[in-house]
Amino acid sequence: MSGVYEGITVVELADRRNQWAGKLLSDGGARVIQIEPLKGSPGRWCGPFVQDKADPDNCLDYWFNNTGKQSVTLDIERKPAQDLLRKLLAKADVFIESTAPGTLAAMGLDYAAVAANRGLIYASLTDFGQDGPWRDLHMNDTAHLALGGTMASSGYADPTVTPIAGKGNQAWHMGCAFTLHAITVALFDRMTSGEGQYIDVGIHDVCAIGTEAAVPHWMYFGETLYRHTGMHANAKRVPPLELPTADGKYVMAVNQGLSDKTWNALLDWMDERGVPTSELRDPKYQAEPVRTAEYRQGTLIRDAVRKLIAASNAEECFLRAQNMGISWAMIRAAEENYGLKHYEQRDYWRNVEHPQIGRSIPYPRGPFTCDALGIEPRGRAPNLGEHTRQVLTQDLGLNEQQIAALAAAGAVK
Amino acid sequence: MSNAAHKQKGVLSGIRVLDFTWKTVGPWAPRLLTHYGAEVIHVERAGGFDDHRFAVHRSLTVDDETPNHVQGGKKWYTDPYFNTLHHGKLAISLNTRNPEGIKLVEKLIAKCDAIVENFSAEVFPNWGLTWERIHEINPKIVYMSSSGFGHTGEWKGFRSFGPTAAAQSGLTLASGLPGQPPAGWGYSYLDVMGGWMGGLGLMQALMQAKKTGKGMYLDYSVTEGAMTMVGTFLLDYQVNGRGTRRADFPPGNRAVFPQVAPHNTYRCSGNDRVGQHWWVFIACETQVQFEALCALMGQPQLVLDPKFATNEARVKHQDELDAIIGRWTRARRRYDIMRQCQNAGIIAAAIQSAEDRVEYDPQLQHREVFPIVQHPELGEVPYEGYPPKLSRTPAYVHGRAPTLAEHNDYVFGELLGMSEAEIAGLKERKVI
Numbered sequence: 001m002s003g004v005y006e007g008i009t010v011v012e013l014a015d016r017r018n019q020w021a022g023k024l025l026s027d028g029g030a031r032v033i034q035i036e037p038l039k040g041s042p043g044r045w046c047g048p049f050v051q052d053k054a055d056p057d058n059c060l061d062y063w064f065n066n067t068g069k070q071s072v073t074l075d076i077e078r079k080p081a082q083d084l085l086r087k088l089l090a091k092a093d094v095f096i097e098s099t100a101p102g103t104l105a106a107m108g109l110d111y112a113a114v115a116a117n118r119g120l121i122y123a124s125l126t127d128f129g130q131d132g133p134w135r136d137l138h139m140n141d142t143a144h145l146a147l148g149g150t151m152a153s154s155g156y157a158d159p160t161v162t163p164i165a166g167k168g169n170q171a172w173h174m175g176c177a178f179t180l181h182a183i184t185v186a187l188f189d190r191m192t193s194g195e196g197q198y199i200d201v202g203i204h205d206v207c208a209i210g211t212e213a214a215v216p217h218w219m220y221f222g223e224t225l226y227r228h229t230g231m232h233a234n235a236k237r238v239p240p241l242e243l244p245t246a247d248g249k250y251v252m253a254v255n256q257g258l259s260d261k262t263w264n265a266l267l268d269w270m271d272e273r274g275v276p277t278s279e280l281r282d283p284k285y286q287a288e289p290v291r292t293a294e295y296r297q298g299t300l301i302r303d304a305v306r307k308l309i310a311a312s313n314a315e316e317c318f319l320r321a322q323n324m325g326i327s328w329a330m331i332r333a334a335e336e337n338y339g340l341k342h343y344e345q346r347d348y349w350r351n352v353e354h355p356q357i358g359r360s361i362p363y364p365r366g367p368f369t370c371d372a373l374g375i376e377p378r379g380r381a382p383n384l385g386e387h388t389r390q391v392l393t394q395d396l397g398l399n400e401q402q403i404a405a406l407a408a409a410g411a412v413k
Numbered sequence: 414m415s416n417a418a419h420k421q422k423g424v425l426s427g428i429r430v431l432d433f434t435w436k437t438v439g440p441w442a443p444r445l446l447t448h449y450g451a452e453v454i455h456v457e458r459a460g461g462f463d464d465h466r467f468a469v470h471r472s473l474t475v476d477d478e479t480p481n482h483v484q485g486g487k488k489w490y491t492d493p494y495f496n497t498l499h500h501g502k503l504a505i506s507l508n509t510r511n512p513e514g515i516k517l518v519e520k521l522i523a524k525c526d527a528i529v530e531n532f533s534a535e536v537f538p539n540w541g542l543t544w545e546r547i548h549e550i551n552p553k554i555v556y557m558s559s560s561g562f563g564h565t566g567e568w569k570g571f572r573s574f575g576p577t578a579a580a581q582s583g584l585t586l587a588s589g590l591p592g593q594p595p596a597g598w599g600y601s602y603l604d605v606m607g608g609w610m611g612g613l614g615l616m617q618a619l620m621q622a623k624k625t626g627k628g629m630y631l632d633y634s635v636t637e638g639a640m641t642m643v644g645t646f647l648l649d650y651q652v653n654g655r656g657t658r659r660a661d662f663p664p665g666n667r668a669v670f671p672q673v674a675p676h677n678t679y680r681c682s683g684n685d686r687v688g689q690h691w692w693v694f695i696a697c698e699t700q701v702q703f704e705a706l707c708a709l710m711g712q713p714q715l716v717l718d719p720k721f722a723t724n725e726a727r728v729k730h731q732d733e734l735d736a737i738i739g740r741w742t743r744a745r746r747r748y749d750i751m752r753q754c755q756n757a758g759i760i761a762a763a764i765q766s767a768e769d770r771v772e773y774d775p776q777l778q779h780r781e782v783f784p785i786v787q788h789p790e791l792g793e794v795p796y797e798g799y800p801p802k803l804s805r806t807p808a809y810v811h812g813r814a815p816t817l818a819e820h821n822d823y824v825f826g827e828l829l830g831m832s833e834a835e836i837a838g839l840k841e842r843k844v845i
């Protein structure tokens with residue numbers, strides 16, 4: 001499959017923050033060479049591991065975020081390794097790195113030092129970007145969701161309970177999405193200009209524009225939002241939409257307008273579940289504006305909906321509501337998406353072979369269904385240093401003696 | 414006056430996008446192109462409007478709860494979030510229920526490089542605009558549909574808002590305190606991040622089209638995109654049989670992988686403007702950081718306590734450790750804690766509200782994350798900009814959001830070459 005990034009060579013300096021961007025480049029057909037420290041990327045040591053046994057080749061978070069890449073171990077603290085990286089960058093199309101600002105300049109590996117490769121797109125994805133008073137603060141993903149504003153809106157309606165950060169390294173994902181957008185713009189430009197450039201992305205900047213209504217509410221109205229359990233923070237206290245089901249799960253019962261057909265189907269469903277509907281069958285609610293107003297502001301329809309959901313299973317709530325045109329969702333565990341016919345019909349899962357465990361695992365294809373873009377995992381993540389020899393000999397033209405000397409000096413492994 | 418989208422040259426100057434998006438998740442994708450000079454034509458229903466023009470917020474300029482659109486003479490439609498989502502775009506009105514309106518859409522398709530929409534799956538085909546038809550009119554065009562579940566498969570007709578996709582993907586469940594209902598995301602994370610991913614797909618498609626000279630159809634499912642953001646959980650289930658629906662998950666703000674402690678939010682002195690407590694997040698990922706924290710708290714002996722001496726021990730005794738740290742932070746001010754911890758090399762961050770970020774955050778001010786744009790009715794107003802800084806082809810904020818049907822004359826006159834009389838006729842027949 002010819003992917004959108006086919007023919008592009010990417011050098012990625014291993015880091016947990018940038019690896020998802022590199023994965024999406026690899027999934028799009030780029031050759032991604034990940035440069036790792038001799039003991040492996042921090043991404044190999046975070047877990048979870050196969051059978052919970054710490055092993056840099058068996059870290060599942062690393063597996064997911066590094067599909068199709070090549071791994072080269074280089075200790076870039078050492079000068080000979082810096083020279084090798086400089087040579088790789090002389091031929092690369094894209095470089096992604098997340099070191100603390102100033103680190104690579106001290107090694108003679110900043111953009112200015114390698115810009116003789118006129119086509120190189122050099123992207124730095126760091127916590128705060130390359131400048132500013134907070135540039136050198138110590139952060140992790142949760143710290144970004146705190147400082148960037150996500151947490152202030154997320155959590156529980158009880159004002160004494162802590163705000164909550166969602167799991168899954170989402171601040172880093174947001175940073176990667178913008179980094180890759182900018183890289184793709186730069187590649188688009190390079191097709192005509194032939195010129196690369198430097199890209200500076202701060203994760204804090206990205207998070208700060210990613211909180212939907214919170215910023216406009218403050219900017220324009222001077223309002224601070226109340227957190228609401230499982231749903232949008234709001235300038236007013238509003239009733240819950242995250243409602244418990246009969247089977248111990250939750251449904252996100254999005255409040256929306258209900259057409260006549262939907263309304264009557266909903267009432268029938270309530271009757272089936274023994275939810276009293278006599279008041280709701282009052283002819284005045286046959287007028288859509290009246291029931292919409294009641295649903296938004298009153299308690300009558302809300303109470304009935306709450307009872308209906310409490311008397312139904314989550315899967316039924318989702319399927320039955322959606323089939324009558326109501327956009328309710330089941331709060332599903334990620335893994336509960338496996339085996340659903342819809343995703344199989346869309347050919348969503350891609351089996352990736354894992355000799356380590358003697359079988360293949362279904363990975364998500366990616367966000368887009370589009371054969372012309374050709375985005376999907378291109379094989380498993382590499383073992384530590386799996387491609388060191390190949391890159392040193394074939395890309396950098398070193399012979400066995402030179403490699404042995406570098407290894408003896410602790411520059412490669 | 415013409416909006417600024419075609420004033421300043423950018424990487425995407427000459428790229429024209431027909432934008433049928435509305436609500437939140439759709440508009441982001443073309444908005445991200447405006448920063449590079451693409452001409453984005455936002456289409457609104459003739460006689461109506463994108464409901465984000467008024468539905469989300471009340472008027473800024475009139476002390477009346479009535480939405481802007483019914484207030485006589487209010488032509489600017491100053492809804493804040495519309496301004497954020499559509500700045501730098503052009504706006505036209507078009508009646509797609511009228512066959513003449515569809516003819517105009519087809520003429521515009523012939524002149525555009527991309528067409529984007531986030532309607533339900535049946536809307537475009539109902540207008541006769543199947544991919545086959547779009548492709549027939551313009552073989553080079555990129556067509557992207559954004560939807561909750563995609564345009565094929567048994568759920569293709571299902572409706573979705575940001576919270577729907579977050580719930581279905583597994584993201585909502587992966588946020589919360591153990592034993593409590595899911596906390597989820599306090600806004601439509603997938604309308605924002607999902608919108609950015611759509612922007613990425615659109616940019617990728619434009620590049621691929623430039624490379625191959627061929628158009629393509631991009632079926633973007635926001636839920637499928639979100640499932641690529643919880644991949645580690647999927648693999649943990651596949652390999653270790655460990656699901657995310659379990660008693661000890663999610664663990665609030667504690668760390669999952671790697672397990673490190675301390676890693677939590679701690680209450681500080683004070684409350685925000687609506688009475689919610691103030692909190693600070695603190696984490697120690699290394700032994701050195703933990704030793705520094707103990708010293709900072711004036712309790713250096715904690716490091717020697719077998720319950721806290723190693724990370725493994727600390728993880729085991731997190732409740733007790735969190736209580737100790739919480740007692741230290743309780744009477745202190747959140748930014749003081751953050752500064753002292755950071756000076757000692759410890760990960761620490763205040764839970765910042767929108768007010769904190771917009772008014773006081775020195776980093777965001779330095780990086781000009783909220784650029785000021787001139788608005789005809791409001792004067793100088795800040796917007797949420799485009800974060801990446803490109804050295805040679807920088808992104809710009811190309812100006813305010815368009816007013817309703819502001820560019821009908823430019824688009825129908827200049828672009829489609831219609832005469833004033835023809836345009837007047839369209840207006841008369843309520844086509845535009």
